Amino acid sequence: MATLLFHLGNVPDEEAEEVRRLLDEHAIATYETRAGFWGLGVAAIWLRDETQREQARALIDAYQRELGERMRDEQASLAARGEAPTLWRRLKHRPIRTLLLALLVAGVLAVSLLPFLWLHG
Template sequence: MPHHLMNLRHVPDDEADDIRDLFEREEVRYYETPPSFWGISMGGFWVHDDDEAERARQLLAGYQRQRQSQQQLEWQERVARGEAGYGSMLRRHPLRMLAAIIALGIIVGVSLLPYLRMG
C-alpha cells in the first residue's frame, strides 16, 4: 500500500529539490506526483514499502529540523539588516502598504456596519 510522505502543495522548488537529492543520496525508492494546477490533488512524495516509508520519514524529519533552523537564522539576519517585517515593507512598497491598510479598513468597516446601525 502506498505511503504518502509529504504534500507538495506550496512547497518551494528549492525545498523539493533538496528532498529529491536527499532521497537519491540515501537510495530511497520513492515516486512523486505533482500538485494539480487547480488545487484538486495535492501531489507529493510517496513510497510503497512500509520499512522504506519509516526510513524516509526519519530522513524527512531530520531534513525539516535542519531547514527550519536554517530558515530561522536567515530570517533573523534579514530582520537585523532591516530587510524583513512591516517596516521594511513600508519603506520598499509604501503605496502597496497604504492600499492594504485602506482595504483592511474598508473590510472591517463594512463588516461592522450592521452592528453599528443596531445601536
Template structure:
C-alpha cells in the same frame, strides 16, 4: 500501499529538490504527483514501500530540523546586519501595497461587523 511523505503546496523548489535528493541518497523508492492544472490538488512526494516509511519520516524530521536552524541563523544574521525585512522597510519600498492591504483589512472588518450593526438597530 503508498503513503504521502510531503505535500508540495507552497513548498519552494529548492526544498523539494533537497527531499528528492535525500530519498535518492538513501535509496528510498518514491514517486511524485504533480499539481493539477487548476490548483485543486497540490501534488506530493509519496513513499512507494510501507517498509521505508519510518526511515523516510526520520530523514524528513532531521532535514526539517537542519533547514529550520539554517533559516533562523540566516534571519538572525540579516537582523544583525540590518538587512532583514521589517514593516517599515516594506512600507518604504511598497507604500501602495501596504495602503491597499490596510484598506482591504478595514473593508473586511466592516463586512464582519455589518450584521452586528444591523441587528442592534
C-alpha cells in the same frame, strides 16, 4: 500500498528539490503527484515501500530541523545587520502597495463585522 510522505503544496522549489535529492541519495523509492490544472489533486511525494517509512520520515524530519535552524540563523543575521523585513521597511520601500493592502484588510474586516454590529445596535 503507497503512503503519503511529503506534501508539496506551498513548498518552495528549492526545498522540494532538496527533499527529492535526499530521498534519492538514500535509495528510498518514491513517486510524485501534482495538484493538476485546477488544483484539485494532491501535490505530494509518496512512498512506494511501506517498510522504508520510518527511515524516510527520520530523514525528512532531520532535514526540516536543519532547515529550520538555517532559516532562524539567516533571520537573526538579517536582524543583526538591520536588514530584516519589517512593516516600516515595507512601507518605506513600497508605500502604495502597503497602504492598498492595509485598506483591503480594513475593507474585509468592515464587510465581515458590519452585519454583526447592525444586529447588536
